[in-house]
Amino acid sequence: MMKGMEGMEMPGMSNSPDITNHLMVTITDPEGKPVSGKIGFLITGPDGKEQKTLTMGMHEGYGADVNFKEKGVYKIKTKAVIDEKTLMDEFSYEVK
Secondary structure: OOOOOOOOOOOOOOOOOOOOOOEEOOEEEEOOOEEOOEEEEEEEOOOOEEEEEEEEEEEEEEEEEEEEOEEEEEEEEEEEEEEEEEEEEEEEHHHH
């Protein structure tokens, strides 16, 4: 936690002891310039349990604290609302 921000709740940040990773995504326009919007993740773990989180804007990207404790494949859906347009993408990540 950053100094002076103790006790504040921020999207994408968690005080849970189960957090293992900070997942980041960068979204750009066709010219490669970062865009701003509201971004969230829906993560389905290898056990089928879901994690849903909004992100926090940081360094031209968006990030959230997530739990990747279990070994196996995680399916990550990203939803971005930018200028009233909704963008969705999906990818997977394997923890060995």
